[in-house]
Amino acid sequence: MSALVIVEPGQDPQNLVALAQPVTDAVEVVVLAVAGLEAGEATAEVVAGLVSSRGADLVLLPATPRFAEVAALLTGRLDAACAPDAIALAMTPDGLTADRLLYGGVVVGTVALQRPVRVVTAVVKPLEGAAAAPEAVTPPAVAGKTLTGRTETAAEGGLANAERVVAFGRALRSQDDIALVQALADALGAAVGCSRPIVDDNKWLDLSYQVGLTGTTVRPQLYLALGISGQIQHLVGMRDSTLIVAVNTNPSAPIFEASDLSVVGDLYQIVPRLTAALAAR
């Protein structure tokens, strides 16, 4: 088996290389610049060309919105077997298999990839240090789809790479009370995150603050969850954190099954005192 890892210049290929290693030693990394290849069709055509010229039978792509489009188009084009958001690959009696989360993260499913070419996507980290030179490619023409504008957006809140996160949920009674959470986050040097109802229903914060399935996945040293019940869609976004501390008034809140320290109590009693105690240190 021969694997081809594709990343953009700012992305670290390491996670993708590590994912391929249990199934092959032949892993080649190719860096593709975005310019000219914005349309998924263009990237898919270039990658399909690389697959055939390198004789690759496993393609690993970053699990990002841009590459989600590419993965679907490449899979269709090559009649490949695709496992998006894979967390492990293995060679088994069922052939090459990929592990990935199903049903919002309730279970890990093992999926047999039953085609000669396999397309896999997985999370990548931002690259620290210098990127390898991008592959020289001629952007192919894309029929019926023309890029008419591209605006770089401000770097997001840094939640994804924060080493400490203080997140709050629907227990917060008013938007003004976010100040309490922010003060604690400041005392800990942490980024603020939240659950989905804060974004969707209350509209107090934008999507870049949301932790979970439809928000950001975080893996900090410390995740402090304040008044979050711990539904599976939230848990999948934070359960790989090193230390998880949850504060909840309900002793049987599901978040406690996912925490190292389960603090049964009222966040309004605990948060200001914790902030003061940290400040006094």
Place this chain on the structure above:
Amino acid sequence: MRILVCVKHVPDTTEVRFDPATQELRVRQAPTKINNYDENAMEAAVVLRQALKAEVVVGCVGPSEAAKTVKEAVAMGADRGVLVTGPWVGELDAAGTASVIAGLARSEGPFDLVLAGDVSEDGYHSLVPGLVATALSVPFVRGVSALDSDSGGDLVSVERQVDGAVESYSVTLPAVLSVSTALNTPRTVTKLQVMKVPMSKVATRSAADVGVDEARLTPDAAATRLVGVRPAATPRSNEVVTGEPDDVVAQIIARLEQAGVLA
């Protein structure tokens, strides 16, 4: 203009459980519903229907029970719905689903626009719309967060958010678009409105009716096949702290110190 909206009938994932005693995944017992993300696609179609006098057809590949999801989507404002079903639906993978939807688009079409949600809540692959576009040889945009159609209906302008950028495209129809939840806020329909949709508006088709050979829809013929499941939770120490707030705070700080997260 004619629009096909792909709608998936899914289990409510918040009710799906893994039973550690029997190592069984309890999906069948979970209540079922319309895939949330597809409601944004429906909303977009209904807006276009009003603006361009488009015909909107709901397409669904699923078990016979999915007729209720098709009715719900039709109640949002579609002209009619088509459910493609058969004994093969149970273990259909994304590629199989896409081949059936492409068959449906050909047999009920031609369609100027095929709309779908970006992902489904159960499998979370985000593959079907792109595979349908490939099968139909038409352009595809994923993650559409803004959609404008010119009055003639030959062209649409779309925006999408990728990491670190917003891109806009001009797309020639026919095309396939999958939409993000940022596109709009789907209208809600009442149970009564859903009940009032006559069953005559929901047609049922077999794979053969849409030109797909059932033999190609078996788990062995599929591109991917689920071969096992296990629980996903990581074990945690679950130390419980309770009592007077000041004592609790002291215990939290002790635990943070022990873990080395305080500078």
